[in-house]
Amino acid sequence: MSRQAYRAALLHAVDDPSVVPADEAIVAHDDGLLLVEDGHVAAFGDWAERGPTLSADVELTELPGQLIIPGFIDAHTHYPQTDVMAAWGSQLLDWLNNHTFPAELAFADRGHADEAAGFFLDQLLRNGTTSALVFCTVHKASVEALFEAALARNMRLVAGKVLMDRGAPAGLLDTVETGRADTEALIRAWQGRGRLGYAVTPRFAVTSSDEQLAMAGAVAAAHPEVLIHTHLSENLAEIDRVAELFPGAKDYLDVYAQHGLVTSRSVFAHCVHASEDSLKRMAAAGASAAFCPSSNLLLGSGLFSLRQACRCGVNVALGTDVGAGSSFSQLAMMGEAYKVGQLAGEPLDPFQAFYAATLAGARALRLDDRIGNLAPGKEADFLVIDPAATPLLARRTAAARNWRERLFALSLLADDRAIARTFVAGSCAHKRTG
Structure with missing residues (x-):
């Protein structure tokens, strides 16, 4: 021993x-x-x-x-966006088109994905992050590259292939059928291997059809060991676009709920503009929110109310949201969260910030029995x-x-x-x- x-x-x-x-x-x-x-x-x-x-x-x-x-446990980040950190731009939807999508196209090249994955994980460790919930790209190989690099480092990591079948460049789109096939193959190959876990990962409602969201919910239901990871109510223009695309939904959260994606295994990034009713429904389902103060400030998305979310019973963990987030450091995110709270008139207790960067992240990842x-x-x-x-x-x-x-x-x-x-x-x- x-x-x-x-x-x-x-x-x-x-x-x-x-x-x-x-x-x-x-x-x-x-x-x-x-x-x-x-x-x-x-x-x-x-x-x-x-x-x-x-x-x-x-x-x-x-x-x-x-x-x-x-x-530290990073509850929301994007390894393919490392190279667009500190990119000048406007708000979310334009930023995706001008910076994120062009960067993610490069991950069709496995060699590029391998190099980026190794650099990303080394930066996490350098900044004290030992576990993370990570977006990859639509490319199956981007997930394989990250998992292989994490396995070599013995990190406890959860990640998933992005699902997008509309609203993005052709090189970043899959279909309902290919998205399901890739997702299920990745779950079989990687879930529970070493210290790795899988997350079903529709990017957000804007880039997935009803059919793809329904498929994501069905795959998650068939694999109760995996997480669900997506974005929710980050930006006002995004919220308006979701309302246009899903006129039958009560609100943004309801789009996911209608497709079986609001569960105790769900982690919703941002939730900046989520209503109190939405937050209470999240809490009732046992879903978690990932508070990403750095990217919310850089993209001008708004001021997340940690106090309101906690009052509604939602587990809130900190995320860096690299690359709109400007640092890999959860210490830095604790400081940024305090500044957001100050602007909202809600001073953040450092102990609450520390909890959000550690145990709350473990609870969001359903790993608090281990980390x-x-x-x-x-x-x-x-x-x-x-x-x-x-x-x-x-x-x-x-x-x-x-x-x-x-x-x-x-x-x-x-x-x-x-x-x-x-x-x-x-x-x-x-x-x-x-």
């Missing part, structure tokens, strides 16, 4: 701070012990209590002044954070009076330099150099 112990400050979430008091939802130890056995957490607690119980054969790594937290915090028995995906990675960060975190202030400083001032090490299933997958 492989056993490693780490002594450092420890922090994780055990519940949603919007549901239970923060001092119950967030557990921290200024001087703690994390014990890892064969890639799983064996112990998490106070050093003074647990340190003396370590046996002599356990390898101990002392990390004075550093912080161990769970690996999301460092409870004993969970897979040992964790980060070593260096609060002194830059002179400014060191100065500010040293002055922090409590954990809430430390987290907030990290979310506003830290970048990938603060990720000293990233561990995947107990093995170091990234170590900062320099």
Whole structure:
């Protein structure tokens, strides 16, 4: 049995701070012990209590002044859009046509997909993200490239082939029949292989016909182990277009509901303009929302109300939404989410943001029995954070009076330099150099 112990400050979430008091939802130890056995957490607690119980054969790594937290979980991102990050443009529909679709056409080339997938996953690890829910492209090989790269890195990743049979360039369209065949073949080949999972992935209602959405719902129903991943109510022009295309639906969410796509396995990206009624229906179904503050700001989509969604009972996780999102960092997304809340008159508690970047993401991916915090028995995906990675960060975190202030400083001032090490299933997958 492989056993490693780490002594450092420890922090994780055990519940949603919007549901239970923060001092119950967030557990921290200024001087703690994390014990890892064969890639799983064996112990998490106070050093003074647990340190003396370590046996002599356990390898101990002392990390004075550093912080161990769970690996971040990105609840919504697009690996094929890495090369359009920081692309100047207008709002969603034009941005798709001018930037996204041209970039995705290149993924017909498997060599391009392989290179992009490797770069994307290395950037996730560099920024402390150990799990993600990922859009690929319409090309079956784009999914295979990402899964092969994730399998080689032993990452817990969920992804899917995009389904689009209208409203996009010819090179990005499939049909109901080819979309079903590719999706089912990918599920057979990859679902449950290593630490991988599949998500049925219609891009959004604008680019799928009734027939294709019905097929997506039928495939998801036939495979209860897979997720459903799509976009919802991101942009006002998009919402108007959905109403034109589906005049018989009550609202945008109802389009998906009519086709069996609103379930406890559904993750809806954005939900910026979702009504309270829609949010309550999502909550009743057990669906999750992915809050993507960086891309919502860049595309001018609007200000998502995390407070309203939580009040309606929706599980809300953070997503980077690369490439409209401008960073791979969930620390950065925590800071961006705070700014969105400020503009909406809803200040965001740093503990809520931390929960959204970790355990809420695991709950959205239906993997909270395996990842999301460092409870004993969970897979040992964790980060070593260096609060002194830059002179400014060191100065500010040293002055922090409590954990809430430390987290907030990290979310506003830290970048990938603060990720000293990233561990995947107990093995170091990234170590900062320099």
